[in-house]
Amino acid sequence: MSQDQPPEALLPLTPAVFHILLALSTAERHGYGIMQEIAATTGNQMRIGPGTLYRSIKQLLSAGMITEANERPDPEMDDERRRYYRLTQHGRKVAQAEALRLARLVRAAEARRLLPGTSSEPGMDGTL
Amino acid sequence: MNATQTNGSRSSWALRFSVALYGRLLVMYPRSFRREYGTQMLQVFRDCSREAARTRGPVGLCRYWLVATSDLIVSALAEHRQEEMHMTRSRWISLGSLSAALGGGIAVLFATIQILMSIAQLLDEQSGIGLALFPAHLAFWAAPALWVLYILALVGLQAHGADQMRILGWVGITFAILGGVIAGLGNGVTSTVLYSQANSCVSLLDCNFYDPGGYMMMGYMVGLLGSALFAIGMVLYGIVALRRRFLAWGNWIPLVLGLTPLLLIAASVIAAIASGGTDYAGSQKIAIVLDTAALVPAIFWVLLGLAMRGNGHGQVVMPPTSPAPVEPIVS
Numbered sequence: 001m002s003q004d005q006p007p008e009a010l011l012p013l014t015p016a017v018f019h020i021l022l023a024l025s026t027a028e029r030h031g032y033g034i035m036q037e038i039a040a041t042t043g044n045q046m047r048i049g050p051g052t053l054y055r056s057i058k059q060l061l062s063a064g065m066i067t068e069a070n071e072r073p074d075p076e077m078d079d080e081r082r083r084y085y086r087l088t089q090h091g092r093k094v095a096q097a098e099a100l101r102l103a104r105l106v107r108a109a110e111a112r113r114l115l116p117g118t119s120s121e122p123g124m125d126g127t128l
Numbered sequence: 129m130n131a132t133q134t135n136g137s138r139s140s141w142a143l144r145f146s147v148a149l150y151g152r153l154l155v156m157y158p159r160s161f162r163r164e165y166g167t168q169m170l171q172v173f174r175d176c177s178r179e180a181a182r183t184r185g186p187v188g189l190c191r192y193w194l195v196a197t198s199d200l201i202v203s204a205l206a207e208h209r210q211e212e213m214h215m216t217r218s219r220w221i222s223l224g225s226l227s228a229a230l231g232g233g234i235a236v237l238f239a240t241i242q243i244l245m246s247i248a249q250l251l252d253e254q255s256g257i258g259l260a261l262f263p264a265h266l267a268f269w270a271a272p273a274l275w276v277l278y279i280l281a282l283v284g285l286q287a288h289g290a291d292q293m294r295i296l297g298w299v300g301i302t303f304a305i306l307g308g309v310i311a312g313l314g315n316g317v318t319s320t321v322l323y324s325q326a327n328s329c330v331s332l333l334d335c336n337f338y339d340p341g342g343y344m345m346m347g348y349m350v351g352l353l354g355s356a357l358f359a360i361g362m363v364l365y366g367i368v369a370l371r372r373r374f375l376a377w378g379n380w381i382p383l384v385l386g387l388t389p390l391l392l393i394a395a396s397v398i399a400a401i402a403s404g405g406t407d408y409a410g411s412q413k414i415a416i417v418l419d420t421a422a423l424v425p426a427i428f429w430v431l432l433g434l435a436m437r438g439n440g441h442g443q444v445v446m447p448p449t450s451p452a453p454v455e456p457i458v459s
Binding site for chain 2: 081
């Protein structure tokens with residue numbers, strides 16, 4: 001089963017899946033809350049639709065990376081039909097492994113002067 | 129009624145219409161997915177479209193519809209494809225699991241009967257050779273049929289680990305299936321010759337076969353080649369299974385199953401060395417050694433069948449790496 005697998009075996013994650021894991025790494029959230037967090041994290045650069053969101057949630061649930069939270073942050077303030085999700089220990093490890101993989105990629109890009117501010121070529125360092 | 133109120137009521141009507149329409153469009157998803165997540169998706173759509181309409185008015189709502197529609201089409205198609213694949217894979221896994229358990233079970237039964245018969249005759253020579261040969265005939269006849277079941281089991285095993293096998297796993301399982309087919313054909317030829325002339329046997333290891341064409345030897349050699357291919361394939365697959373752990377338990381079983389032909393080879397060598405000039409009791413002892421060597425892989429086939437059922441009765445756990453559509457929007 002996926003939960004028995006080492007986190008590295010599940011990489012790379014799709015952007016949607018990684019963003020959902022990131023959103024749940026700080027708090028339990030419902031679907032719309034996850035979308036808001038993704039929008040805030042990416043500065044509205046990335047938006048996922050309800051279909052993609054719940055397909056990814058379904059896959060994450062079956063892989064044991066997230067689970068439905070039994071308790072609501074504040075039942076009186078919230079629509080009781082909403083389902084809250086939280087990151088599992090396995091999900092956290094997978095997210096960490098993916099973050100590490102991406103960090104290595106960024107370092108490789110830096111070493112090849114592909115990031116703005118690291119290139120000697122005109123126009124590649126963020127200035128014209 | 130002033131202009132603000134009119135705009136507000138239009139916007140509210142558009143929002144209600146949008147939500148109702150999106151609710152209808154959810155029918156594009158598979159029923160099980162809709163039942164599980166339909167309400168949640170509709171709620172998210174309502175929240176998002178309300179937010180879009182609040183911040184950017186009708187234009188924002190239209191823009192959100194573009195995002196939601198493309199997401200709906202792409203994700204509904206992907207979900208249908210995944211569900212279909214999931215169902216097909218689940219069926220193959222169930223069939224494979226059943227085949228492994230059934231094939232292994234039959235082999236265990238035959239091997240056990242033969243061991244008991246040999247022991248009985250070892251204790252009492254007069255117990256009747258014809259009775260002892262009966263299960264032997266059945267076993268010979270059943271060998272190719274067992275390979276058919278084992279091949280189905282291997283296909284199920286392939287479906288089980290399809291997401292995580294990597295190239296070595298694919299090579300391994302392909303070798304194992306190919307080996308199974310070749311061994312089944314070889315055993316089929318040998319069994320046909322043996323079964324048609326079984327009456328020429330005076331004991332399990334003392335038969336006078338008429339085989340001028342050398343079909344029996346050819347079938348035996350082809351069977352050996354198939355078994356060797358199967359063994360190599362299962363060892364390769366077994367190594368990957370141990371590393372990737374795609375069975376709920378018993379990920380060591382494929383590797384051990386791949387190594388069991390070594391046991392059979394060892395038993396055959398012992399039989400070949402010991403059979404020259406041996407007496408009746410000696411031949412029974414050799415038969416016991418051979419049947420015990422055949423019993424071991426049969427037990428592991430049964431265990432493999434049970435292990436394949438381990439993930440919730442053939443349910444496939446899809447990894448989170450399967451493609452999910454994402455729409456990057458540059459504002």
